Amino acid sequence: MAAPLEIASSSPRARQALEHAERLCQERGVRLTVLRRRVLEIIWSHARPLGAYAILDVLRDDGRAGAPPTVYRALDFLLEQGLIHRLASLNVFTGCCQPDRRHGGQFLICRDCGQVDELNNTQVECLLNDEADARGFEVLTQMIEVLGRCPNCWQGVTHRAG
């Protein structure tokens, strides 16, 4: 089992993402509660996407009581607000880099180290929308997951955790 690298929650990108989330939620009139904020922080504080139960473990380390629904409800909220994405192929969750813009995710997922890179290729998005239109299909969300090996891993400099 890969032990995800914990990153200081005060890392620039984590702090920035949290501030951004606070602002967005305020604008939208929805509540980024302590729990929801903490779950988002946990996600952003790790180098690799986490599963729900891994997040739950971290919450328990915090000393907080918790069962699966605790985490899943927080994740549902964050997903609804577009603050995180779910990678269906791995059953894990990762922070969204553009929570302002509604979009399905486009991800490069490293099979070896689990690292994830988010793309934002609007041309791909449009092509798929066009194909759907042509078939009279109404698009709600797009989900693109490209599985492969990141530069570090195929160059032999494996950063495999564990």
Added chain:
Amino acid sequence: MAAPLEIASSSPRARQALEHAERLCQERGVRLTVLRRRVLEIIWSHARPLGAYAILDVLRDDGRAGAPPTVYRALDFLLEQGLIHRLASLNVFTGCCQPDRRHGGQFLICRDCGQVDELNNTQVECLLNDEADARGFEVLTQMIEVLGRCPNCWQGVTHRAG
């Protein structure tokens, strides 16, 4: 729970898919056993993609003993041979329309009726490969799932099962 419509296994598309599979496996020197063939047939005989446990139920109706690994091993084989695809967002399996050509799947998935339509947009495939290349990422497979509503469903003629 949606009770998937069973289609006669002798339906043209199912028969054709099975013949195609037989031929491919023979060419490749791999064994399309009775079990594997039957699982493929079950998948092609239903209007909507099935989960592993739904397939298992059908096998049991056949009178065949079976536990989850029975099905999962058959599915693994069919996936390896590119005869089926797995829709990660729904944990279901669907027949592949182009088992000759190695390709990740591109799917329009109807949120309401569960029906699935497979695309084969090579332009999208290439764009994603290019993006990956530009980042030094080696692509193994692409997985594209577009969730929405099919023409039947958004026009109100819901074919929702159940």
Added chain:
DNA sequence: GGAGAAATGTTATCCTATTGCTTCTTTAAA
């Protein structure tokens, strides 16, 4: 026919996710 490989049977277990109900907290109105 027999050895080795491949496929399947069997049991148990793990991981992921949800349901239903209770309790606590927040919000806004009286």
Added chain:
DNA sequence: TTTAAAGAAGCAATAGGATAACATTTCTCC
């Protein structure tokens, strides 16, 4: 300030998806 209603979180149980480990059977090829 009290209070009703809504929203969020706690909690227990369970459903659903997938795999591990090992035994047994079947196939293939010599």
